[in-house]
Every structure is written in structure tokens, then in C-alpha cells.
Amino acid sequence: MREKTPRFVVTFHTTTAAIAMEQQCAQQNVAGRLIPVPREITAGCGMAWSAPPQAEQAVVAVATALGEGVADFYTLVI
Amino acid sequence: MIYFDNAATTLQKPPCVFDAVVAAMKGMGNPARGTHGTALGAARTVYEARCRIAALFGAPDAQHVVFTANATEALNIAICGAIEPNANIISTDLEHNSVLRPLFRLSKAGASISFVRAKKDGTLRYDDFEQFIFPETKAIVCTHASNLTGNVLDLTRIGKIAHKHGLLFIVDASQTAGVLPIDMQKMGIDILCFTGHKSLMGPQGTGGLCLGKHVSVRPLKVGGTGVKSFSKTQPEELPTRLEAGTLNGHGIAGLSAAVRFITDTGLATIHAHETMLMRRFYEGVRQMPDITVYGDFSAETRAAIVALNLRDYDSGAVADELAQQYGIATRSGAHCAPRMHAALGTEQQGAVRFSFSYFNTTQEVDRALVALKEISL
Numbered sequence: 284m285r286e287k288t289p290r291f292v293v294t295f296h297t298t299t300a301a302i303a304m305e306q307q308c309a310q311q312n313v314a315g316r317l318i319p320v321p322r323e324i325t326a327g328c329g330m331a332w333s334a335p336p337q338a339e340q341a342v343v344a345v346a347t348a349l350g351e352g353v354a355d356f357y358t359l360v361i
Numbered sequence: 362m363i364y365f366d367n368a369a370t371t372l373q374k375p376p377c378v379f380d381a382v383v384a385a386m387k388g389m390g391n392p393a394r395g396t397h398g399t400a401l402g403a404a405r406t407v408y409e410a411r412c413r414i415a416a417l418f419g420a421p422d423a424q425h426v427v428f429t430a431n432a433t434e435a436l437n438i439a440i441c442g443a444i445e446p447n448a449n450i451i452s453t454d455l456e457h458n459s460v461l462r463p464l465f466r467l468s469k470a471g472a473s474i475s476f477v478r479a480k481k482d483g484t485l486r487y488d489d490f491e492q493f494i495f496p497e498t499k500a501i502v503c504t505h506a507s508n509l510t511g512n513v514l515d516l517t518r519i520g521k522i523a524h525k526h527g528l529l530f531i532v533d534a535s536q537t538a539g540v541l542p543i544d545m546q547k548m549g550i551d552i553l554c555f556t557g558h559k560s561l562m563g564p565q566g567t568g569g570l571c572l573g574k575h576v577s578v579r580p581l582k583v584g585g586t587g588v589k590s591f592s593k594t595q596p597e598e599l600p601t602r603l604e605a606g607t608l609n610g611h612g613i614a615g616l617s618a619a620v621r622f623i624t625d626t627g628l629a630t631i632h633a634h635e636t637m638l639m640r641r642f643y644e645g646v647r648q649m650p651d652i653t654v655y656g657d658f659s660a661e662t663r664a665a666i667v668a669l670n671l672r673d674y675d676s677g678a679v680a681d682e683l684a685q686q687y688g689i690a691t692r693s694g695a696h697c698a699p700r701m702h703a704a705l706g707t708e709q710q711g712a713v714r715f716s717f718s719y720f721n722t723t724q725e726v727d728r729a730l731v732a733l734k735e736i737s738l
Contacts, residue, residue: 320628
């Protein structure tokens with residue numbers, strides 16, 4: 284397994300919101316990618332946006348603009 | 362074969378639809394189940410389809426576009442999930458059974474249904490809507506266009522009546538989505554139900570509903586969603602709330618390509634061509650002495666449908682003669698529109714329905730006119 288690193292993670296209520304996040308981040312050159320929701324957040328399935336910690340401010344700005352589909356923010360070592 | 366049964370399903374699709382379906386079947390994973398390449402690719406395709414449909418219909422955003430197997434499923438979700446069973450509901454004589462049967466089932470649970478009656482020419486008196494509004498009235502459910510006559514309802518006018526009285530406005534756009542302009546916000550539509558395989562030119566097995574911003578709908582089905590797996594209840598958030606089970610990703614990919622084709626071509630261009638064919642056919646048949654045409658053709662905007670009968674012949678026999686002797690596909694019988702046939706007085710005879718698409722030609726129309734002349738001899 285790869286070495287764990289600090290990541291800034293966004294969770295979503297729906298897959299639609301997750302893909303909207305991916306699209307917006309791509310358009311605005313915000314770093315990160317979609318990953319399975321880490322078990323540190325919740326067991327089960329779903330998608331989360333994983334970004335390097337230094338991208339936190341930009342990621343929060345994109346996610347906040349998306350509105351109600353965004354569930355929460357986390358800083359994790361995963 | 363000449364295909365004039367486009368109100369049942371469009372047979373000719375833009376080539377991009379076939380390409381999209383084939384590509385999806387070769388490389389699409391499950392949209393919303395995982396984050397590997399093919400799953401994400403599928404989720405992106407479905408998301409893009411939602412965006413295109415939201416833009417086409419003036420829906421709030423992609424999250425308010427819910428995919429279903431067809432318009433019937435969408436209407437069942439809307440009618441059974443957004444209206445309380447003790448409500449009074451207003452509908453019309455123009456409706457298809459996909460509206461009528463969910464309403465009748467709701468009436469068995471306590472709802473009462475008031476029908477705005479159609480006149481002999483198949484049109485409605487709009488003033489009648491307000492006569493049926495009582496304190497317990499909660500919703501208006503109606504079609505955008507009759508699948509039998511092609512007559513179009515003035516949704517903006519009905520939407521204003523609905524919202525003046527605080528009623529939910531649910532629209533069945535099965536015959537118009539993809540060919541007539543629909544703007545949920547301008548028309549005051551709370552829930553728009555559509556099918557993908559008719560004038561939207563997508564594959565069968567696709568359809569959906571678009572919800573207004575503040576509309577709440579109980580799910581008809583619950584089950585796997587790809588999110589919140591340990592919750593015992595269906596997630597609250599749209600579109601997941603109303604999309605239990607794996608979506609028809611292959612079909613949605615085709616539908617998305619079709620919507621792009623329609624948007625690129627332009628609704629006005631598509632509608633103008635279909636209207637030209639319909640008018641040409643109508644002008645031909647209305648001069649034939651043994652033919653009765655149903656519906657109102659005075660309105661500028663109507664769906665590209667001409668329903669007719671030849672003398673007192675069984676409509677099924679005429680449609681069969683057209684198919685067997687001339688290779689012309691039409692639809693006879695009752696068209697799942699029992700109240701409309703009752704209003705027109707055609708319950709016993711049915712009618713032969715000719716319905717035109719963007720891919721039909723004037724030559725095909727002229728051959729159908731010749732065929733009808735010969736059959737009537």
C-alpha cells in the first residue's frame with residue numbers, strides 16, 4: 284500500500300454533487316480527485332473529493348458555491 | 362417502410378445516439394458505484410445528461426433531474442409521491458393512461474379527481490379549471506399535448522391558474538419534449554415528466570422527471586443508491602432519493618447524445634419540419650370525402666399528429682391495410698387515451714393515427730395520401 288499523507292477531503296450527499304465538484308474543480312484548476320469515501324469518515328460507499336492540504340481554501344470555495352449537495356469537510360491522513 | 366408512428370416511439374434516431382449507446386455498452390461501468398475509471402466515466406456521462414436535460418427544460422440544475430425507465434414511471438413517482446391521497450386533483454380528458462391510471466389508483470385511496478372536459482374538437486375550455494378548485498384541491502396534472510389529436514395545452518396559462526391557487530402543477534410532456542419549447546420556470550411547472558424515446562429521439566427505457574426547486578416527492582422505490590449504505594432509509598437528497606437501483610446508463614448515454622443533437626439542430630427547426638409534414642398531410646386528407654379528421658388544426662402550435670378514420674371502417678383494419686399493402690406504419694385503436702376517444706365519439710371505431718418526425722419526408726407523406734385514396738376507392 285502507498286504511504287499515507289495528509290489530505291483535505293470533501294464528502295457529498297449524492298454522486299451527482301460529487302461529479303459536479305469534479306467538473307468545477309477541473310474548470311477552475313483546483314487540485315484533487317474523486318476517491319471512495321475513507322472509512323475514517325464513514326463506513327460504506329460513496330465518493331469524496333481528495334485534495335492536497337494546500338488546496339483547502341480553493342476546494343472550500345468551489346464546494347461552497349455548489350451548495351446543498353456538499354456534506355462536510357475533513358483533514359485526514361489517508 | 363414508411364414510419365408514421367412516431368408518437369409511439371421514434372424509429373429513426375440521429376446516428377450519434379447509436380454511437381453513444383454502443384460506446385457506453387463497451388466501456389461504461391456503474392454510474393454511482395465506485396471511483397475506478399469506468400465507474401467515474403459512467404457517472405460523468407450521466408451527470409452530463411442531467412445538465413443537458415436541465416438546460417433543455419429550464420429545470421433548476423442537474424440535481425433536480427431524475428432518471429426513470431419511461432414517462433409512465435416518472436408520472437407514477439410524481440402523482441403518488443407528491444400528492445396526498447385525500448386530495449382533490451384536477452386533470453383533463455386529453456390524458457394518456459400513464460396519467461389516468463395513477464390518478465384512478467389514488468382515487469381508490471381517497472383522492473377525488475375532477476376532469477376538465479374536452480370539446481368535440483378535442484380542445485379544452487381553460488375557464489373550467491378554476492371551477493374545479495376547492496379548498497381540498499392540491500394539484501393539476503395534465504399533458505402538454507394530446508397523443509391522439511396533437512392539440513397542445515397552454516401550459517403557461519394553466520401554470521398561472523395552478524400557482525394563483527397554490528396548487529402543484531405536474532405535466533406529462535411525453536408528446537412534446539424535444540420538439541416544443543418547455544421552460545419549467547416560465548410555465549410554472551413543478552414537476553415535468555418526460556420519456557426519452559419519442560421526440561427526444563433517445564433509446565427506449567429512458568425517461569425521467571424534472572423537479573422544481575422546492576418540490577418534495579416521496580420515493581416510489583427504495584434500495585441501493587451507492588451512498589449512505591448503512592442507513593435503513595432512502596437518502597433525502599435528489600436525485601438519489603428517487604433513483605434506487607442501477608440507472609440505465611447505456612440508454613442515458615444515448616439520450617444525452619440525442620438531446621445534444623436536438624439542441625444543436627434547434628427545437629424550432631425540428632418543429633418547423635414536423636409541422637410542415639403534418640400540415641401537408643392534413644391538407645391532403647381533409648379534402649377526401651370519406652375521411653374524418655379529429656382535433657383542432659386552427660392553432661398554430663400543435664404536435665405533429667393527424668388522427669383520422671375512413672368511413673366507418675375499423676381503424677385496425679385500415680392500419681393493417683396500410684401496413685400490409687403499402688408498408689406504412691401507423692397506430693390504430695384507442696392509443697391508451699380512453700377519455701379523449703370518448704370525447705371524440707370514437708370509442709368503438711378507434712382512429713388511425715399518423716405521427717411525423719424530423720426524419721420523415723414530403724415524399725413519404727405524399728405516398729401515404731395516395732395509399733389512403735386507393736384504400737377509400
